[in-house]
Amino acid sequence: MTLQVHDELLFDAPPTEVEEVTALVKHEMESVITLSIPIVAEVGQGPNWRDAN
Structure with missing residues (x-):
């Protein structure tokens, strides 16, 4: 884990490991x-935090 901002976590991973880490x-x-009630975590990925969808 690289960064936590409020309820968001930022991870850096090699492209070959993105699916596994996700x-x-x-x-x-x-x-x-x-x-x-279920807890639902939304996951996005991208080249930077702004572009992660």
Whole structure:
């Protein structure tokens, strides 16, 4: 993890590992605790923070 700003996390990863890191982070963020309503983590990727969708 490179940066945390409020509720956003920024990770840097080699292009060959982006899919694996994305899946891992999304899974961990959504399953950290069990609540009566689901926790949904949105994931974007891009060459920089502004362009990550």
